[in-house]
Amino acid sequence: MTVYIIRRLLYTVPIVVGVLLLTFFLFSVVGGDISQQIAGKNADAETIAEIRHEYGFDKPLFWSLDSQFIDHFRKALTFNFGRALDREKISDKILRGVGPSLSLTVPMFLGTLVLSISLALMVAFVRGSWLDVAAVVLCVAGMSIPYLSFIIYGQYIFAYKLGMFPIMYMPEESLLTSLALPVLIGIAAGLGGNLRFYRTIVLDEMRSDYVRTAFAKGLSTSKVLFKHVLKNALIPIITSVVLSIPYLFLGSLLLERFFGIPGLGSLMIEAIASRDFFIINAMTFIFSLLIVVFTLLTDICYAWADPRIKLE
C-alpha cells in the first residue's frame, strides 16, 4: 500500500503542473492585462502603466527568468499568492474565509449525511410501503425546488415571520444562533437528492442473498441494516462522501450571500465577477490539491472498507 500511496503522490506532480499550465493559459494568456480595470475609470495612462508594472503585466509571458509564467509557478509552489486586486494579501483572504465556510458546510454536510443515510436505510427496509412512496415523492419534490427558494422562504418564515433566528449573521449574537438557520436550510435542501441516492444503493444491497440469509438466521433488523447492509454499501457512499469534502472548503455561495457569512464561496464568486485572476488562480490551485489528496484518500478508504480491494 505504501508503494501505491507514493506512486499516487507522484502522480500529483503532472496533475498540478497541468492545472497551473491551464490556469496560466486561461488567465494570463487569454484573460490578459487587467491593469486598466484596477486603475478605474478615471485613471490616466501613467497610473495604468505603473499598475501594469506593479502587478507584473509588463513582464514577458514566457521567455525570461522573470516571466509571468515563472512567476505564476513560483507563487503557487511557495503558497505565496501575492496580493489581490484590492491590494489585500490573498493568503489572508483565504485564511479568513475558510473558518466561516467550514463552520457552515461541515455541520451541513454531516447533518445531511447522517440524516439521509439513516432515512435511506429506513425507507429501503419498508420499500413499497406508503412511507417509502411518500419519501420518494418528497425527495423528488425537494430536488425539484430550487435551492434559492429554500433560502428565501426559509429566511422569510423562520427568521423574519417567526423570529426564531437572526435574519443575517450578527457578530454580536452567538455563532450557534447565527449559523443554525443556514445549516438547517442547507440540510433540508440537500436531503432530497442524497436520500434518494442512498436509498438506491441500500435497495441494491437489500436484494442480496446475504441479507435474506442474515434475516433467516434470526438477526435483528438493526443489526442487519447497520452492520451488514451499511458496510456492504460503503463503497459508493465513500466515493460520494470523501470526494465531497474538498467542496466543503469552497463554501456555499448562496447561503453565504443571503446570511452574510464571510466565507470562501463569496470570495470565489466575487473574484470571478471582478476578474481577480490572482484569487481565482490561488483558489483553483488549492482546490486541485484538495481533489488530488481526497481522491487518494478515497482509494485508501476502499481498501479499508472492502478487504477484497488491494492497492497495488
Add this chain to the structure above:
Amino acid sequence: MKKRTAQLRLVIMTLLVPAAFLPPGCRKKPEPSASERMVIRVPMFSKIQTLDCGNLTDVYSIGVASQIYESLYEYHYLKRPVELVPLLAEGMPDISEDHLTYTIRIRKGIFYHDDPCFPDGKGREVKAGDFVFALKRIANVKYMSQRWTDWNGRIVGLDDFREYTKGFRRESDVDYSVEVEGLRALDDYTLQLKLTKPWPQLIWYLASAVTAPVPREAVDYYGKDILYHPVGTGPFRLKVWERGFYIELVRNENWHGGTYPTEGEPSDWENGYLEDAGKPLPFADAIVYRIIEEFQPAWLMFLRGDLDIMQIFKDNFAQAVNPDTLTATPAMAERDIRLLVFDDPSVFWIGFNMQDPVLGRNKPLRKAVSRAIDRQAAIRLFFNGVHKVAYGYLPPGLEEYDPNIVHTDYAKYDPAEARTLLQEAQRIHGGPIPPLTIAIPGTSNLDRQIGQFLQKYLEDVGLQLRVDYMDWPTYLDGLNKGKLQIFFSGASPSIPDSLDMLMGFCSWNWGYGGNHFFYSNPEYDALYRKAEPMFPGPERTRLCRQMERIMLEDYPAVFLNHRVSIAIIHGWYKNAKPHEFSYNTAKYRRIDLEKRNRYKELLNELKKKPK
C-alpha cells in the same frame, strides 16, 4: 466500548474543528449593543475597497472614510444651494488677486486618532505639513492613486515631483522632503498652494476626504496595509472591519468637537432638521455598516428594525412607495416609516463615438437615434417612473442647470421625424445605414432588458442595432481607446461644479477618463477656456449653459434620464437630510432610542390590529 468512545470523539472533533478556524470576527463579541447605546445601522450593497484617503474612488469607501477623516472644509449640512464652511481650516482661504495663491490657516489643537503608529499610541497634533504630505503622496506615481487626474497640471511643481518619483522602485523610497514650489507649509499652521492657472474648483476638492491630512507615521508603520488602518481626525474611528461584511466605527472621544448647525433652509424647521440646533456632535456612539449583497435579507432586516435606513429597489418599490405621491404606503406609514425623495445629480446617456465613420459625420443619423427613443417609457419601465427625463446634460442640483432646458426638443420622442432624418442620413452616408453596435457594460437581466428596449425603438424607425454586453474591463478599454461605436454610460458630478462635467466634451480631454465621445468643437473649447478661471457667478453660468446648448446641437449623445433617489427610513432616524455632495453626515444623525426600543411592541400591536 473503547472503539465506540473513539468514534464518538472523532465525530465531536469533526464538528468542532471548523470553530477553531474562526477569525475573531466570527466569535461572540464582548460588547453587545445595548438598547441605550446609540448605534446607527446602515446597509451597504457593495464591499468597500479601501480606507486609505489618498485613493478613495467609490462612493461606499468615501462614505465610510468621510466619517473617519476630515478635510480643510466641509459642506454646510443644511444650507442649499450647497455652501462650504471651514472644518480643519480656521477660515476660508486667502486668495491672491490673480487667483493663483491660496493661503490657508489651519486650526490648532486638532489631534489624530490614537493609533499604534504614534509613540505611546497617542495621536499627535495635525500640522500643515501633513496636508503637503497627503497631496505629494497622491502625486507619487508609485503610490498609484486614482485621484491624480484631479491634480494633474494644477499645482506649481507638483507634476515635476511626480516625474521625480518615477525614478524610484517603491512608494516608500520616495523622499517627500523634496520641495514643491506650489505646495508648502509656511509654518506648522499655514498651508500655501500655488496654482499654475486659476482653478476655482479647488475649494471643492479641499472639502473631500481625499485631501485629508495624512500622518507620515501611519504610512511608514502600516506600509501597503494602510488601506485597512485609517488614521484620521474625524468624529469616528475604525473599530472593526470584517472585510466584506461588517464595519464598525466608534465615537472618537478625543475629537475636537463641533455643534449641529443653527441655520438652514426655511423648510428645515418644519421637517425637524433644526430640532437639534446648537447641540454638540456627534450624537451616535457608533455606526455599523452591514454589507448585504442580496436585497431580501436587507429588506427583512429593515422591516424588523435591525437597520435604520434602506434604499428603494424595484423589488420593494410597490410595497414601500405610493407612486402617485412618492410617499410611503399606508403599510409603511403605520410602522412610522417614511421616504426621503431627492434629486441625485446624475445623467445617463447613449454616447456616440464621434470618430466613427458612420456616426461621426452624420448628425441627422445621431439626431434620428435621439428622436427614436422614448425616454418616458424607459423611465417607466426601468426606474418605476421616478427618474426625470434628461432634456440636457447638466443635472438638476447644479447651479448651472438650466431650468428652461425642459422647453427644448433635444429629448423629444418623435418616430416620424426620426424616419425623415434617417432618409437624410442615408443620403449623407451614400446608402442604407449599416447595423449600429452599442456596448452595454454588464450582462445582468436589467442590462439585457435595456439592450432589447433600445433595439426595439430603433427598429421601429428602421435602424438595426446590435448589442454587445461586455464585462467592465473590456468595456472600459474600448471606451478609453475609442473602440466603441455607441456606448451606454452615465456620470455623477463629484463636486457641485458644472465645469467638472463639461470637461467631458473638451477636445484636449479625449480618451482615458475624459471625453469618451471623442467630440471636438472649437467653439465649445473656447467657451470652456473662458469659463474655466471664473468663480461661480451669472457670467459663468451663462457660459456653461451656452456650452451645453452648443454640444446638444451636435448630438454627440442621447441623454436619457437624471436619477431621483429614494431612501426609506424609520421614524427614529433623525436629521437625515439628504445632501447631494457631502459624505461626512453621520455625525449629524441621531437615533430616537425610545422610539426604536418600542418598535417591537409596535409590530406586535400591528399584528393584533384587525385587518
